[in-house]
Amino acid sequence: MAPIRAAVLGVGFSADVFHIPFIVAQPELYKLHSIMERRATATASKARDKYGHLGVKVVTTLEEVISDPEVDLVVVTVKDAAHFPYAKAALSAGKHVVLEKPVTATSAEVRELIAIAKAKKVVFAPYHNRRFDGDFLTLRSLIDAGKLPDLVDFESRYDTRADWGLGAPGGSAGILYGLGSHIIDQAVALFGEPKTVTAFLLNGRREGHPDVDDSFILHLRYANNPVVVTLRSALHSVASHQIRFIVRSKNSSFVKYGLDTQEPQAMFQGMGPLDPGFGAEPESSWGEYGVHDADGKDVFEKVKTIPGTYLGYYKNVAGAINGTGTLEVTPEHAELGMRIIEAAKVSDKEQKTVEFASLKF
Amino acid sequence: MSAPVRAAVLGTGLSATVFHIPFILAHPQYFALHSILERSATPDHSVARQRYGPNVKVVTTYDEVLTDKDVDVVVLSTPNSTHYPYAKAALEAGKHVIIEKPLTTTSAEGAELVALAARKKLLICVYQNRRWDSDFLTLRKLLAQDVFGEVVEFETRYDRFRPNLVGGTWKEKAGTGQGALFDLGSHLIDQVLTLFGTPSSVTGFAANSRQVGDPAFDDSFVALFHYPVSATRKLPLTVTLRGAILSLLNPQLRFTVKGTRASWVKYGLDVQEPQLRLAQPMSLTDPRFGVEPTELEGTLTTLDAAGQPASKKVPTERGDYTQWYKNVGQALQAGDVTLLEVKPEQGLEVIKMIEAIYTSSREGRTVSVA
Numbered sequence: 001m002a003p004i005r006a007a008v009l010g011v012g013f014s015a016d017v018f019h020i021p022f023i024v025a026q027p028e029l030y031k032l033h034s035i036m037e038r039r040a041t042a043t044a045s046k047a048r049d050k051y052g053h054l055g056v057k058v059v060t061t062l063e064e065v066i067s068d069p070e071v072d073l074v075v076v077t078v079k080d081a082a083h084f085p086y087a088k089a090a091l092s093a094g095k096h097v098v099l100e101k102p103v104t105a106t107s108a109e110v111r112e113l114i115a116i117a118k119a120k121k122v123v124f125a126p127y128h129n130r131r132f133d134g135d136f137l138t139l140r141s142l143i144d145a146g147k148l149p150d151l152v153d154f155e156s157r158y159d160t161r162a163d164w165g166l167g168a169p170g171g172s173a174g175i176l177y178g179l180g181s182h183i184i185d186q187a188v189a190l191f192g193e194p195k196t197v198t199a200f201l202l203n204g205r206r207e208g209h210p211d212v213d214d215s216f217i218l219h220l221r222y223a224n225n226p227v228v229v230t231l232r233s234a235l236h237s238v239a240s241h242q243i244r245f246i247v248r249s250k251n252s253s254f255v256k257y258g259l260d261t262q263e264p265q266a267m268f269q270g271m272g273p274l275d276p277g278f279g280a281e282p283e284s285s286w287g288e289y290g291v292h293d294a295d296g297k298d299v300f301e302k303v304k305t306i307p308g309t310y311l312g313y314y315k316n317v318a319g320a321i322n323g324t325g326t327l328e329v330t331p332e333h334a335e336l337g338m339r340i341i342e343a344a345k346v347s348d349k350e351q352k353t354v355e356f357a358s359l360k361f
Numbered sequence: 362m363s364a365p366v367r368a369a370v371l372g373t374g375l376s377a378t379v380f381h382i383p384f385i386l387a388h389p390q391y392f393a394l395h396s397i398l399e400r401s402a403t404p405d406h407s408v409a410r411q412r413y414g415p416n417v418k419v420v421t422t423y424d425e426v427l428t429d430k431d432v433d434v435v436v437l438s439t440p441n442s443t444h445y446p447y448a449k450a451a452l453e454a455g456k457h458v459i460i461e462k463p464l465t466t467t468s469a470e471g472a473e474l475v476a477l478a479a480r481k482k483l484l485i486c487v488y489q490n491r492r493w494d495s496d497f498l499t500l501r502k503l504l505a506q507d508v509f510g511e512v513v514e515f516e517t518r519y520d521r522f523r524p525n526l527v528g529g530t531w532k533e534k535a536g537t538g539q540g541a542l543f544d545l546g547s548h549l550i551d552q553v554l555t556l557f558g559t560p561s562s563v564t565g566f567a568a569n570s571r572q573v574g575d576p577a578f579d580d581s582f583v584a585l586f587h588y589p590v591s592a593t594r595k596l597p598l599t600v601t602l603r604g605a606i607l608s609l610l611n612p613q614l615r616f617t618v619k620g621t622r623a624s625w626v627k628y629g630l631d632v633q634e635p636q637l638r639l640a641q642p643m644s645l646t647d648p649r650f651g652v653e654p655t656e657l658e659g660t661l662t663t664l665d666a667a668g669q670p671a672s673k674k675v676p677t678e679r680g681d682y683t684q685w686y687k688n689v690g691q692a693l694q695a696g697d698v699t700l701l702e703v704k705p706e707q708g709l710e711v712i713k714m715i716e717a718i719y720t721s722s723r724e725g726r727t728v729s730v731a
Binding site for chain 1: 513514522524562564566568570571572583585587590595596597599601605607608609610611614617619620621622623624626662663664670671672724725726727
């Protein structure tokens with residue numbers, strides 16, 4: 001099959017770290033066709049400086065991208081407020097779309113995008129790349145191997161210490177959207193639709209607008225699964241190693257510290273997806289698995305982390321576009337994740353646990 | 362020099378034998394072990410007499426304790442449901458009370474006891490011993506040194522791995538005052554109230570996560586104590602209290618404390634209880650008593666000059682339940698309730714928080730407690 005011709009909207013941090021390298025590293029699957037850089041001029045262009053050697057076309061408007069018959073896929077990695085309108089325009093123009101998180105601000109918008117993609121018979125791929133994080137892949141492999149049967153407790157944390165300004169309220173502002181979208185998506189992948197949602201949104205640092213959350217706590221409970229899922233993020237966490245997962249089953253546990261290495265490797269070590277060790281973790285970061293065996297003995301061991309692979313994300317999307325596979329991260333997952341965010345906002349506002357199915361969004 | 366306070370201990374069960382009698386005997390300047398209530402004792406056979414010798418009076422009814430003018434304080438380490446009636450009887454008989462947590466199983470009963478004791482100028486001494494756990498003492502020292510800046514996130518856990526019911530213990534039947542919240546949560550709650558005071562609101566989840574035994578019996582819980590911005594609090598604080606029953610971590614995670622300038626993470630549980638429960642219980646004067654292995658030292662992470670996290674181990678303070686007994690001994694000898702570190706009202710406050718957690722759990726909403 002001919003490589004999928006991708007146009008990337010934006011040439012900021014996200015495009016540089018999370019998208020372009022994975023497109024460029026798979027020339028059998030993708031060709032980086034064009035980059036939309038609003039402020040590019042004939043003489044000055046970041047995109048041309050960085051990627052001109054790849055023969056990339058630099059344009060300055062969305063219209064040029066979606067009207068270009070040579071563009072197959074549009075990667076929407078612009079600021080949050082533009083996610084929905086740009087994705088809508090691209091899908092409506094019959095282009096496949098990879099859409100950065102948070103995909104939209106409302107579940108209604110996700111449903112609208114899903115409908116357009118279906119009608120146009122194109123792929124709408126939410127960029128929930130952390131499904132391909134090493135820690136999550138490792139956790140899933142333990143679950144799939146039956147090593148964490150009958151889960152009772154699932155704690156997932158995405159913490160950092162950052163002075164990020166989170167902007168004005170409204171739209172998809174705040175950490176529940178910004179970081180929560182990732183760990184909510186992972187819970188959606190593992191557990192599906194919750195029965196109840198209990199949430200707390202806080203502006204804990206007391207910076208910026210008081211209505212914009214910089215930390216959240218989310219408890220999810222399920223109809224046919226006794227597991228209690230706790231998702232939390234905060235920007236106040238001073239730690240060398242952030243706790244990531246505490247997962248308990250009826251007879252075993254898995255504890256993992258640290259966050260996936262691909263982003264810091266790309267940002268601070270100048271590594272690319274094809275470099276050996278990309279996505280791999282040192283043993284000091286490996287998680288610990290414990291099991292109460294049949295003889296009543298407790299056995300603990302380190303579990304080597306499966307290397308994270310955002311390359312895998314893009315490989316999966318190519319399969320869906322080419323019709324040789326299906327999306328790992330489906331737009332329906334994104335729609336459910338968005339409804340969970342909306343339910344969380346209701347629960348926080350009303351200070352009660354809400355029945356998910358009874359809410360209309 | 363004041364005379365030792367004469368103690369009557371009810372029962373010869375685990376708690377009395379491990380947590381109370383050795384400490385009474387170890388402090389002859391404050392206490393004398395006067396009598397023990399052992400219901401099934403006979404003139405020929407008595408566990409108490411076997412263990413503690415002929416100088417300890419063995420009685421078989423509570424009435425004998427209550428009417429004995431030589432008993433100053435009654436030590437109640439009996440099932441939770443007996444706390445209120447036994448403590449009330451002791452106070453009405455003019456005896457001070459040393460009582461295991463929880464003080465009572467309802468706040469109404471607790472309030473009644475506190476008022477009764479105050480009226481009669483008697484002391485209720487609630488055995489919140491875990492204020493003298495090694496990890497908690499270490500934490501208090503760090504807080505006193507102001508290493509954290511503003512504490513914004515605080516997690517305290519009492520997790521265990523118990524897939525099956527232990528069997529044969531009153532602790533596993535449902536009923537008021539039963540369940541993990543009263544049993545273990547009371548320790549965590551008392552520590553949190555000691556550090557941060559009463560929260561503004563509480564969100565609780567009590568569950569039977571093993572789905573064995575009585576479904577009404579909670580074997581695990583999660584509670585959130587909310588401390589919003591106030592005159593004394595610049596940044597909001599959320600405290601999470603957890604007791605998991607199917608937690609196969611070794612060692613168990615105990616504390617995670619996050620402040621604006623530093624964080625502290627501690628694994629493991631205080632060693633005094635296991636040391637006291639050895640087949641040959643460790644002596645309270647043993648230099649190893651209360652001393653934790655250094656592998657369990659907590660990790661303190663601060664921000665260095667460049668704003669990067671830098672971690673180091675913090676030596677753990679020595680745990681010391683004798684401090685509770687010394688404090689209570691002094692207060693009892695002076696007959697002065699204001700000398701008590703663990704105040705009767707604090708015992709009552711713990712029960713109020715437990716009730717709020719149950720209400721929140723049942724009604725699926727955050728409950729105001731201020």
